[in-house]
Amino acid sequence: RKEVEQDPGPFNVPEGATVAFNCTYSNSASQSFFWYRQDCRKEPKLLMSVYSSGNEDGRFTAQLNRASQYISLLIRDSKLSDSATYLCVVNYNNNDMRFGAGTRLTVKP
């Protein structure tokens, strides 16, 4: 099993749609979880951290399920500007961060 696994997509959705991404991780001792977005040929940028109780930032909601070892990202009311690759990141041990391969999202008018 890969350390961090994501559905590669692509997800093609119309503007205004709700879309959800999942990410599974293999190390049950992992403590830190993040979602990053990466635009084409650009560096990754932090979208949000994922907390145990779940957290929301505007149209974005992140959830953590430790028992099943997965995290999720929900995007509501998709905008054209949400088109990007979304990267799931999990700490493998204290300092070693592992990235998923990313899920590509295209929001269409």
Next chain:
Amino acid sequence: NAGVTQTPKFRILKIGQSMTLQCTQDMNHNYMYWYRQDPGMGLKLIYYSVGAGITDKGEVPNGYNVSRSTTEDFPLRLELAAPSQTSVYFCASSQKPTAQHFGDGTRLSIL
């Protein structure tokens, strides 16, 4: 607001050449990281550092070396460039082993 600065942005090397990718940050972060990203793939950790004088191997360290003589700088050295090292290299920093700030990347081709 420089953040994390990587140089060069692009480089073409011949097989067997060596080079150093530079990374510097001005946020006084303790943690610094080097990743490589191959086309259509996620980032793979090459080396990381938790402070000046301390470095550790990541997932794919073979063929690379690093040093961390100051808090600001974390150069990545390729001693004998191989075609398999063609990739985009990202440097990142963070205050703790949490959310990271990335540089713009270095696109390296080895021919």
